[in-house]
Amino acid sequence: MNEQKKQKSFLLMIILVSTFGGLLFGYDTGVINGALPYMSESDQLNLNAFTQGLVASSLLFGAALGALVGGRLSDQIGRRKNILNLAVLFFVAALGCTFAPNMTIMVIFRFLLGLAVGGASVTVPTFLAEMSPVERRGRMVTQNELMIVTGQLLAFLFNAIIGNTMTDSSHVWRYMLVIAALPAIFLFFGMLRVPESPRFLVAKGKKAEALAVLEKIRDKKQAAKELKEIEEAIEKESSIKKATFKDLSVPWVRRILFIGIGIAVVQQITGINSIMYYGTEILKDAGFETEVALIGNIANGAISVIAVLIGIWLLGKIGRRPMLLTGLIGTTTSLLLIAIFSFTLDGTKALPFVVLGLTVIFLAFMQSCIGTVTWLVLAEIFPSRLRGLGMGLSVFFLWITNSIIGLTFPSLLSTIGLSATFFIFVALGIWGIFFIYKYMPETKGRSLEELEHYFRNYKEDKKQEDITVGAFK
Known part of the structure; x- marks a missing residue:
């Protein structure tokens, strides 16, 4: 014991x-x-x-x-x-x-x-x-x-x-x-x-060291069993030919990369990081003093932590696709209301409190339904031979989209104002909802092999079929 x-x-x-x-x-x-x-x-x-x-x-x-x-x-x-x-x-x-x-x-x-x-x-x-x-x-x-x-x-x-x-x-x-x-x-x-990861140690031929690490965090029987599983997995992976950019000539490979990159981009065009990086500026623009805006941002941070905990719990209960769609509808609606009230309540004492309340609601949907799901789906969607290329490109595009928003947001805020800036994010959010609804398959409960089979056999011209529900041939 x-x-x-x-x-x-x-x-x-x-x-x-x-x-x-x-x-x-x-x-x-x-x-x-x-x-x-x-x-x-x-x-x-x-x-x-x-x-x-x-x-x-x-x-x-x-x-x-x-x-x-x-x-x-x-x-x-x-x-x-x-x-x-x-x-x-x-x-x-x-x-x-x-x-x-x-x-x-x-x-x-x-x-x-x-x-x-x-x-x-x-x-x-x-x-x-x-x-x-x-x-x-x-x-x-x-x-x-x-x-x-x-x-x-x-x-x-x-x-x-x-x-x-x-x-x-x-x-x-x-x-x-x-x-x-x-x-x-x-x-x-x-x-x-x-200690070092046992998987890395096995990959480098250091099996004795890997077993010693496993025995520190597992019982001896489980450690020996897991070491054997790691050896088998690495041997299997070494026989798999990894995808390269040349494989983009294959239609199903292009499609799955398109979906992976699209999901990564959709997470960023919600405007999440405009709030995370410029929340104080947004609240100042709405009417708060800097010191008060800094205190208001604590609510944004607190709701993010609570929402992630809820999202982790929801992952075991609900499919990935409904969670993403619910999250996107919630975030887009919140941004629409910020844009409308920033225009109609401009100059009033109520505006900063309304904006703060709506950003809290935005973050509740974002962190519980979108933030927790995006990384999980990207890990699930790519078959073994595509994972390196797919994850690398998807995460790269996620950060590039993040960078572009981070670079342009202050200029948009100073030139066209809070309301017009958020209307742009609303339009991007509507596109995101459309993309997820049309292209993203449900990954919950499907093995990597089933997903690969699904993408290989998907027919573009079969528009009446819902691509998320068992489109297997």
């Missing part, structure tokens, strides 16, 4: 330490929300609408590149070593942003921070999936999503505390940014105690 407790405690330690990569992901993407208004007023940075977008989006362009190379790097040097390197990069880049003397240096270090965020977005979930027992894999991997939104909540909370207690300081934004260095220290020293 003591041995089982030790194994469970060690596994919990692995989860806690490694998901600090997700916490850093969340904090570094969320902290800009509160820091940006003070950066704009800083004599050293003196940001305008365009350079605000550049500072926010430089991290996202870095994340796109980090996600693209992060998986390959962890395959070469190991998941553990890659996360250790990412912790160092998180720390150095956070300090670089904190002490940036001008906008150029800020953008450079934000880009480096993005490399760490992108690398963590692919490496940490992979590491968790490979360390977790089969029966707990779904729950363990989704812990990373929970830590991401927890990181964003902490960013909003510290932004509000610092922004309301240090109003006389010209370095308010620097205090907000430097906090990100602390979890990076914890991640680095914590990972020194964490």
Whole structure:
């Protein structure tokens, strides 16, 4: 019994330490929300609408590149070593942003921070999936999503505390940014105690080391069984010819990549990150003072954490497609109401409270129904031979779309205003609903082989058939 407790405690330690990569992901993407208004007023940075977008989006362009190379790097040097390197990069880049003397240096270090965020977005979930027992894999991997939104909540909370207690300081934004260095220290020293993934060790021919790791987190019988399963899986994968760009000439391969990239893009065009990065600016534009807007953002962070917990529970109860459609209808409706009320209630004292309430509703739909489902569907939809190419391209397009929105949103807000900007997101949301309804198949309860068979046999001209309900031949 003591041995089982030790194994469970060690596994919990692995989860806690490694998901600090997700916490850093969340904090570094969320902290800009509160820091940006003070950066704009800083004599050293003196940001305008365009350079605000550049500072926010430089991290996202870095994340796109980090996600693209992060998986390959962890395959070469190991998941553990890659996360250790990412912790160092998180720390150095956070300090670089904190002490940036001008906008150029800020953008450079934000880009480096993005490399760490992108690398963590692919490496940490992979590491968790490979360390977790089969029966707990779904729950363990989704812990990373929970830590991401927890990181964003902490960013909003510290932004509000610092922004309301240090109003006389010209370095308010620097205090907000430097906090990100602390979890990076914890991640680095914590990972020194964490073993390498057994799957990576087997892939490198270190079977004895892999078994020793498994015996620390499983009982001996289960460890031996799992080691054999890992060996068989790696042998099977080595015989599978991986898809390359040449395979895009095959219609069913093009179709599944089209759907994967489309799902990734749809998640971003909801406007989620315009609220996560520029929530303070949105609430200021609606009528709140900066300090009050920072406090209001705490509600956005809190609802995100609660909604992710609800979403994790819903995954076992409802299909992926209905969850996505429900989420998109909810987010699009919320944005439509923000756009309408921003126009009709312009200048009234009620407007900022209405906007805050609607952003909370927006995030409830987004994080419970869209955020939790998107990454899961992308993991499920691609057959083994397509997974590397499919996930790589989908995540790349997700970050690029995120980057474009992050770059253009402040300029749109300053030129056409809050109402017109959100009407654009409403139009994009309607397109997203149409895309998911028409193209996305239901993946819940289907094996990878069944999905591959489905895509191979789908007939484009059979329009009357609902593509999500057993279109097998």
